Amino acid sequence: MTLLSKLIGRDAIALSSAVTTGTVTGIALDGDHIVNVKLSDTTIDAGAVRSFAGDVLTYDDLFANHSGGGSAATDPRGTRVIDMHGDLLGVIADLTLSGAGRVENIILDTGDTVAGERLRVIGSYAAIITVDLPPPTGSPVR
Amino acid sequence: MTLALMRGADLIGRPVVDASTGERLAEIKDVVFDARLGTITGLTLRNPGLLGRRLNDVLPIGAVVSVGTDAVIVEGDEALTPGDEAPANMAAAKSDDVLDVQVITESGRKLGALRDVIILGGPAPRIVGFEVGGGPVGNGLVPLGAQAAVSGNALIVPDEYEQRIREDLTGLAAELSLMDSGFV
Numbered sequence: 001m002t003l004l005s006k007l008i009g010r011d012a013i014a015l016s017s018a019v020t021t022g023t024v025t026g027i028a029l030d031g032d033h034i035v036n037v038k039l040s041d042t043t044i045d046a047g048a049v050r051s052f053a054g055d056v057l058t059y060d061d062l063f064a065n066h067s068g069g070g071s072a073a074t075d076p077r078g079t080r081v082i083d084m085h086g087d088l089l090g091v092i093a094d095l096t097l098s099g100a101g102r103v104e105n106i107i108l109d110t111g112d113t114v115a116g117e118r119l120r121v122i123g124s125y126a127a128i129i130t131v132d133l134p135p136p137t138g139s140p141v142r
Numbered sequence: 143m144t145l146a147l148m149r150g151a152d153l154i155g156r157p158v159v160d161a162s163t164g165e166r167l168a169e170i171k172d173v174v175f176d177a178r179l180g181t182i183t184g185l186t187l188r189n190p191g192l193l194g195r196r197l198n199d200v201l202p203i204g205a206v207v208s209v210g211t212d213a214v215i216v217e218g219d220e221a222l223t224p225g226d227e228a229p230a231n232m233a234a235a236k237s238d239d240v241l242d243v244q245v246i247t248e249s250g251r252k253l254g255a256l257r258d259v260i261i262l263g264g265p266a267p268r269i270v271g272f273e274v275g276g277g278p279v280g281n282g283l284v285p286l287g288a289q290a291a292v293s294g295n296a297l298i299v300p301d302e303y304e305q306r307i308r309e310d311l312t313g314l315a316a317e318l319s320l321m322d323s324g325f326v
């Protein structure tokens with residue numbers, strides 16, 4: 001497990017060449033899964049990443065499907081979090097991520113956490129949280 | 143879930159958020175409602191921002207997932223309907239059409255002027271009361287009763303409503319709770 005705040009800025013190394021190709025600057029999510037990782041000046045498929053929990057981000061560059069755009073991959077920290085009732089829960093302070101790139105918890109600026117499985121989408125205005133599960137509670141995951 | 147009471151004025155400027163994308167589609171410009179039935183029929187819209195221009199699109203209440211304390215949630219941008227295709231019941235009064243009309247009891251006593259509508263948010267938002275001000279009874283909140291009638295000139299309420307005026311939303315919520323439970 002790692003924190004998004006630790007992942008952002010982490011060096012990315014291509015496995016075939018052992019060359020540092022950039023640093024992580026953002027992620028794109030589909031629900032609670034990372035689907036793209038934005039490096040300094042390129043974006044790669046998350047499926048090419050060996051693990052998100054290492055000291056550096058290693059990836060299979062032959063399968064990374066590089067693209068120059070990556071506009072959908074961003075740093076979601078600071079994004080407001082709204083539930084399906086239209087109530088503001090807080091602002092994303094950090095995310096805890098599994099080694100496979102799944103959001104395990106959303107850490108809010110209020111100190112509350114929300115289970116990653118409740119994350120529906122992160123847009124430019126807000127992250128949307130489902131309301132089928134219990135409301136946010138508990139202490140932040142460190 | 144917060145089933146909050148809110149003034150109509152509080153709803154103005156509230157973002158309309160697409161729950162499928164997390165994008166802000168518009169802001170609320172006004173509330174369209176049937177005061178006699180206490181039903182909200184839709185919301186008119188404007189582009190986001192302080193100087194947001196009016197949008198031709200409207201938001202029929204049936205397309206609203208929830209009216210929350212911080213956002214109005216819809217599912218997909220198709221929830222917004224071109225104004226010329228709006229449901230017929232959206233031709234009812236807008237909240238600013240009835241502001242400042244006189245609130246009068248059935249016996250003819252003027253309680254004051256209608257200052258705002260009070261809305262119960264959530265997945266089935268509705269008008270539950272009115273704010274009255276500038277009259278002999280001072281400022282207060284009046285629950286919406288089934289007998290209420292409204293026009294561009296006056297809102298008629300039962301005589302006993304003079305005793306039901308409450309100072310704040312908490313008091314109104316308690317009053318509404320009593321009404322729902324059949325105690326009054």
